[in-house]
Amino acid sequence: MRDGSAFLNDNAQRIADGMVRDADRLRVAVSTGSSGERFIDAGAKVTGSIEAGLRIAEATMGGLGSISAVIDRTLETWPFTLEVRSSQPVLACLASQYAGWNLSNGDYFAMGSGPARALARVEPLFSTLAYRDTASSAVLVLETPKPPPPAVVEKVTKATGLPADKLTFLYAPTQSxxxxxxxxxxxxxxxxxxANDLKFPLENILDGIGAAPLPAPHPDFLTAMGRTNDAIIYGSVVQLFVKGPAAQAKELAQKLPSHTSRDHGQPFAEIFKKFKGDFYAIDPLLFSPAEVIVMALETGETFRAGRRDLKMLERSLG
Known part of the structure; x- marks a missing residue:
């Protein structure tokens, strides 16, 4: 079997190449930076699209996730739902999708996500993820209205060991x-x-499915950020399939939902204001699904905890 993280970048590269090929249909713009790096703007100076967002999401997961837009009639006000599945959730989500690489420089702020992280391996998280990459190109996703400046591109080239012309940066602001x-x-x-923060053995998580309502974008950054976070914190459901003792599965289900956080119970935008815009002052345990189902494969038992909060969604999503 090939090294796990190596095919993350290969898969993401194919997705990015497909976005370039379908740029007009996706309403994205492709350009080249001063050192030959490739930029794909999916919502800053262009309209972008839902399909572009789905492809970016698949790229952030290194091609190891299936993301689709479906209708969930149990959420009458917000039936348009995003469904995410992965049979390699540790690789797809933690080694690739997690936005854990700080790429800020001067007044430019961005957290990098996507499989280029697995090549750079500069984050503490990779001390628990034993994956190395031998990719000849890399893809990075940025939640920002601007492409990275040359200093950030140089930082990525040094960390990944790749020349700039082998790098693709996908970016789109929260409001798009x-x-x-x-x-x-x-x-x-x-x-x-x-689950990783709770010290649950990652190797015991074999499969995963999640779903959350898709809110309308909002031109105000704080409102847009609040809606996207609340869709997960108060409106999502996740099911994990795990091996190991049923007692471990039960404990995971009980501790995983967002209601276990001290900051649960207010729209995210209000929480953000309360902490005066200090994202890192917010309880990190808040960033988790509203409802959790954990299935213990070795015993066939299913454990459930948490619930979706429709009233909170009404306050936040509009």
Missing amino acids: LAGTVQIVSRVLEVAMHK
Whole structure:
């Protein structure tokens, strides 16, 4: 079997190449930076699209996730739902999708996600993920209205060991269609990240499915950020299939939902204001699904905890 993270970049490269080929249909813009790096704007100076967001989300998961837009009639006001599945959730979500690479420079702020992270391996998270990459090109996704400046591109080239012309940067702001889609598509990833924080054995998580309502984008950044976070915190459901003792599966189900956080119970935009815009002051345990189902494969038992909060969604999503 090939090294796990190597095919993450290969898969993402094919997805990015497909976006370039379908740029007109997706309403994205392709350009080349000063050092030969490729930029794909999916919502900053272009309209973008839901389909562009779905493809970005698949790229962030290194091609190991299936993301689709479906109708969920149980959410009458927000029936348009994003469904995410992966049979390699540790690789797809933690080694690739998680936005854990700080690429800020001066007044430019961005957190990098996508499989280029697995090549650079500069984050503490990779001390628990024993995956190395031998890719000849890399893809990075940025939730930002601007392409990365030359200093950031240089930082990525040094960390990945690749020349700039082998790098693709996909970017879209939170307020855009594509940005909204790719953020809400992290519904499974937040469950995986919290499971890691809870010290659940990652090798025991074999499969995962998540779903969250897709809110309307909003031109105000804080409102848009609040909606995308609340769609997951108060409106999502995740099911994990795990091996190992049933007692471990039960404990995971009980601790994983967002209601276990001290900051649960207010729209995210209000929480953000309360902490004066300090994202890192917010309880990290808040970033998790509203409802969790954990199935213990060795015993056939299913454990459930949490619930979706429709009243909170009404306050936040409009």
